[in-house]
Amino acid sequence: MTDDMSKSVREEARPADPQAVGLADPAPLGLAGLAMTTLLLSILNAGLIKEPAAILPVLGLAAFYGGLAQFIAGLFEYRRGNTFGATMFVSYGAFWLTYWWLVPRVATVDAHNGLGLFLLVWGIFTAYLAVAALRTSLAVFAVLALLTVTYVLLAVGEFQGGLGPHVITRIGGWFGIATGLVAWYASAAAVINASHRRTLLPTWPR
Numbered sequence: 001m002t003d004d005m006s007k008s009v010r011e012e013a014r015p016a017d018p019q020a021v022g023l024a025d026p027a028p029l030g031l032a033g034l035a036m037t038t039l040l041l042s043i044l045n046a047g048l049i050k051e052p053a054a055i056l057p058v059l060g061l062a063a064f065y066g067g068l069a070q071f072i073a074g075l076f077e078y079r080r081g082n083t084f085g086a087t088m089f090v091s092y093g094a095f096w097l098t099y100w101w102l103v104p105r106v107a108t109v110d111a112h113n114g115l116g117l118f119l120l121v122w123g124i125f126t127a128y129l130a131v132a133a134l135r136t137s138l139a140v141f142a143v144l145a146l147l148t149v150t151y152v153l154l155a156v157g158e159f160q161g162g163l164g165p166h167v168i169t170r171i172g173g174w175f176g177i178a179t180g181l182v183a184w185y186a187s188a189a190a191v192i193n194a195s196h197r198r199t200l201l202p203t204w205p206r
Contacts, residue, residue, distance in 0.1 A: 023080055028190040030073035030089035031143070035183035037066025037096055038147070042176025045154065045169055059100050066096035084132055095122060116158030123151030138204035139186040146179040 041058045043049055071093025077085030106115065130144035153172030160166055189201035 023076060025190065025194065026073040026076035026080075026089070027085055028187045028194075030070050030077070030085070030092075031183050031187035031190070033065045033067075033070035033073065033096075034089075034092055034143075035180045035187055037061045037180075038150075038176055038183065039180030042150070042173045042180060044173070045176060046173030047170050048173075055103065059103060062096040062100040067093050067100060068097070069093075070096065084129075084136065088129055091125065112158045112161060116155045119151050119155035119158060123148055123155060126151055135206055137186075137206060139182065139189065140203070143179060143183045143186060146175055146182060150175040150179055 037058070040061060044054055044058065070089050074086050074089030074091070074093055077089055102118075126144055126148040130141060130148055133141040133144050150172050153168055153175060157166045157169030157172055160168060185201070186203060189203050192201055193199050
């Protein structure tokens with residue numbers, strides 16, 4: 001575990017249980033789950049792939065990587081005494097599990113306003129996480145700031161008539177692609193820096 005990552009995702013607090021010191025850092029796993037699932041879905045939202053069946057790999061990732069793996073990463077952050085990491089990863093893990101459950105059920109009904117509200121409240125939640133991330137690192141703050149904009153744009157797209165050709169949704173897709181790439185960078189930085197025991201990829205900790 002590098003000093004950069006401990007400052008970028010974890011609060012500056014010593015775990016209450018001395019045994020927790022020996023646990024691996026779960027943040028790179030959580031960031032990777034967020035990154036890959038967000039990236040695939042955002043490619044669809046941006047209109048880069050239009051085949052209807054392309055949603056199936058996204059749903060698989062949403063259930064097992066963005067959802068289950070990220071949720072578990074959050075539980076380990078809780079075990080390490082990190083309030084920020086636990087709240088972030090458990091919440092987004094739950095988001096992706098909800099998405100996996102929700103999408104097949106709303107595919108054939110008019111639920112645009114409900115989905116818009118769903119996305120909007122997640123945007124509000126992400127905005128206050130971004131404020132908290134000002135005390136972590138520039139990389140993590142950038143992930144949450146971009147994700148906030150993504151949620152808001154997708155919410156507006158739903159309120160305007162739903163996913164598909166709407167231009168606001170496509171713009172939200174591009175912001176989501178940026179979110180996924182930055183989250184992937186933050187995850188890669190944590191793994192690579194920890195493996196090499198020095199900073200090769202900076203995260204610009206605060």
